[in-house]
Amino acid sequence: MVPMEKLAQIRERFEYVEARMSAGSGDIAALGREYAELKPVVEQIADYRQLLDDIAEAEAMLDDPEMKALAEEELPDLKARLPEAEQALRVALLPKDSADERPAILEIRPGTGGEEAALFAGDLLRMYQRYAEDKGWRFEIIELQETELGGIKELVANIQGQGVFARLKYESGVHRVQRVPATESGGRIHTSAATVAVLPEAQDVDIRIDPNDLRIDTMRSSGAGGQHVNTTDSAVRITHIPTGIVVTSSEKSQHRNREIAMNVLRARLYDAERQRIDSERASDRKSQVGSGDRSERIRTYNFPQGRMTDHRIGLTLYKLDQVMQGDLDEIVDALISDDQAAKLAEMEA
Numbered sequence: 001m002v003p004m005e006k007l008a009q010i011r012e013r014f015e016y017v018e019a020r021m022s023a024g025s026g027d028i029a030a031l032g033r034e035y036a037e038l039k040p041v042v043e044q045i046a047d048y049r050q051l052l053d054d055i056a057e058a059e060a061m062l063d064d065p066e067m068k069a070l071a072e073e074e075l076p077d078l079k080a081r082l083p084e085a086e087q088a089l090r091v092a093l094l095p096k097d098s099a100d101e102r103p104a105i106l107e108i109r110p111g112t113g114g115e116e117a118a119l120f121a122g123d124l125l126r127m128y129q130r131y132a133e134d135k136g137w138r139f140e141i142i143e144l145q146e147t148e149l150g151g152i153k154e155l156v157a158n159i160q161g162q163g164v165f166a167r168l169k170y171e172s173g174v175h176r177v178q179r180v181p182a183t184e185s186g187g188r189i190h191t192s193a194a195t196v197a198v199l200p201e202a203q204d205v206d207i208r209i210d211p212n213d214l215r216i217d218t219m220r221s222s223g224a225g226g227q228h229v230n231t232t233d234s235a236v237r238i239t240h241i242p243t244g245i246v247v248t249s250s251e252k253s254q255h256r257n258r259e260i261a262m263n264v265l266r267a268r269l270y271d272a273e274r275q276r277i278d279s280e281r282a283s284d285r286k287s288q289v290g291s292g293d294r295s296e297r298i299r300t301y302n303f304p305q306g307r308m309t310d311h312r313i314g315l316t317l318y319k320l321d322q323v324m325q326g327d328l329d330e331i332v333d334a335l336i337s338d339d340q341a342a343k344l345a346e347m348e349a
Contacts, residue, residue, distance in 0.1 A: 006093075007045045014038040037096060044092040048085050054078050091340050094347070099200035099274070100166035105142075105267040106198055108155040111174060113192025116181035118151025120301075121194040123324060124175060125155050128168075130326025137161030142249055142260050149183070156264060158201070165200045170335040172198050173296045179303035189304060193297075201263065202270035209266065215239040218254060236261050240269070313338045 017035050020026050055078045061071035108124050110117035132139040138160040145153040159168070176193045184190060217237045235250040236257035247265045249257040300309045306320045308331070315334050317323065323331070 007049070010038065010093075011042055011045060014042045033101075036101070041092045044089050048089045051078065051081060051085050055082070090344055094340060094343050097166070097169075099169075101163055102165045103158060103160045103201040104165045104168050104198050105201060105264055106155070106157045106159055106168070107196070108152060109195050110152065111193035111195050113177075113190065115147060115149055115151055115183050116177075116190055117192040117194055118147045118153060119149065119182065120175075120177045120192055121152040121155065122146075122150060123177075124194055124196060125152060125157075127324050127326055127328070128157075128159075128171075131328045132159055132161070132326075134326055135161060135164075135167075137164055142264060158260075158263070165198065167332050167336075168198045169200075170332065170339075171196050171298075173298035176297055176300045177303070178300065197271075199267040199271040200274070202266040207266050207269045207273070209240070209262075209269070213241050215241060216258070238262065238265055240265055243269070243272070245269070310335070 014035070017031050017038065021028065021031050021035060055075070058071045058075045058078060061067040062075075064071075106128060108121050108128075110121045113120070129139050140158045140160070141155070142158055143154060143156040145155075147153060174193050174195055176191060178189055178191050180187055181190050181192075215238070217239075219235045219237060234254045234257060235248065236254060237246060237248045238258075238261045239246050245265060245268050247261045247268070249260040249264070251257050251260065296312075298310065298312055300307075300311065301320060301324070302309070303320060305318070307316060307318050308320050308323045309316045310331060313334055315331065317330065319327070
């Protein structure tokens with residue numbers, strides 16, 4: 001049973017925030033974010049309370065001889081809906097990840113497997129590009145280093161849109177591929193891997209960077225195999241001295257490159273801080289899904305069998321072609337549901 005007192009407090013807070021926004025007082029941006037977070041919860045509360053009222057009204061009708069038959073017909077259906085409504089409300093009341101609604105920085109790098117790993121990294125890039133397009137998100141490539149065969153040495157991209165990090169954060173980890181490489185003439189199946197990292201975009205208030213901690217170098221940018229050589233020193237490389245993190249950006253504008261590189265650096269530092277805090281909170285346990293462990297093997301793409309398996313939740317889909325075309329919703333929805341179930345179990349333990 002969901003405590004009604006807590007629901008009333010949430011409703012009162014929502015009405016307070018709504019009134020402050022209408023009056024134009026306070027930090028409008030902060031109030032707007034809180035309003036957006038509370039609104040779906042309040043709507044879920046309203047649906048739940050309406051269902052309880054409908055049940056109470058139907059039960060009262062049992063005492064009315066003229067309405068008893070109608071009440072007996074309606075009550076089983078109303079009561080059958082109650083467990084699902086309670087579960088939906090519990091999920092709505094789960095603590096929110098403050099980064100869920102943020103844009104994300106996507107990083108892809110080849111792992112074991114040489115050129116085949118680089119080609120698979122390119123396949124993952126196109127998979128995420130198509131998924132972003134399907135969601136109406138803006139996908140901007142920040143840094144792309146390609147091999148001569150069209151594979152990827154490194155990819156950094158910025159993805160803008162509603163709820164980007166909430167749906168992509170489960171992609172962090174090692175993605176393994178099993179297939180006959182295009183570079184293999186013998187037709188033998190090889191296993192290769194690529195690493196994906198999804199970082200929430202950070203804001204200035206999240207991470208303060210001391211300019212004295214930075215070394216900024218400018219250089220000429222070049223593409224795969226020495227192509228697309230830029231004759232001006234527009235590329236920017238920023239090194240964060242305390243952590244050793246290095247970020248580069250190779251757009252045409254040096255000013256834009258500094259901005260992009262600082263955004264990526266800020267995201268990496270923010271992600272590292274989130275990982276540290278999560279590790280401290282979960283020192284006695286490790287969440288199966290969404291831990292963000294970059295070394296964890298999370299998924300296998302088996303091309304000969306047309307099979308995709310997510311090892312964290314034991315999900316296997318025999319529609320690999322669709323998955324590689326960006327059809328990821330079934331996987332993401334299953335991961336979110338599993339994560340919610342684990343958090344509910346933890347809260348109720």
